[in-house]
Amino acid sequence: MTSCAQGLEQRTSGGLWSSYLLELRDGTLQCYFDDEWTPHTHTDGGATWSWTQVQDNLLYAARGTSHMALAPWIARQEDGRILCVFATDEDASEPSTPGGNPSLMKIRLRGMFSEDGGKSWSQPVVIESRDRHAYMPGVLALPGGDWLVLYTCADEKAYSCLRGSTAP
Structure with a gap:
């Protein structure tokens, strides 16, 4: 290999x-x-x-040349739907410093769906709408079509999770 x-x-x-x-x-x-x-x-x-x-x-690029989109994580449901979750600072007026301290970055979680094996993707949607320092997301496809999104929350110095189902 x-x-x-x-x-x-x-x-x-x-x-x-x-x-x-x-x-x-x-x-x-x-x-x-x-x-x-x-x-x-x-x-x-x-x-x-x-x-x-x-x-x-x-797959995706943050708006402008200075804003970041980072830490993509991908999972697939049994029916073939794919969810990509990632962190981005493009909602912030000023871009964060690459490699900087996550607790100082103004980043949010977004997600995109694909129904054709990753050939095309939906527009990004906000996954975590609270204004916080979410970082390093992960996603797990659960039985029955639900998704579990885990991420580090620098504000709370803890891991957080969101569970939900979506209809593409």
Whole structure:
């Protein structure tokens, strides 16, 4: 098996960390990185990855060049729906400092849905509407179609969770 990050170090803006693998219903694996929001795929048991191809299917980019969208986490329901949760500072008038202290960042959680295996995505929706310092989200697809979103809340110095179901 090859590394899904092999060859990406020359194309990213500074780091490959927090990799997330998602297996689609057809067995395709998609790999996402915190600093590389283009899904890289393989369909041949890991022998090759799509990073060798030119890709223009960027999952999401924060508005402007200074605001951040970070820490994507992906999960898939049995019916094929995919939810990507992430943190962003684009609601703040001034962008946060990359790599800064999360308790000083003005970031919120957002989510996007896909119903076609990640080929297209909904517009982002706010997941946590309270004005707080939410960071490092994770998502779990629960039986019956519910989602569980976990995140670090720097305001409370604790982990928080939200559970809900959505109709795409």
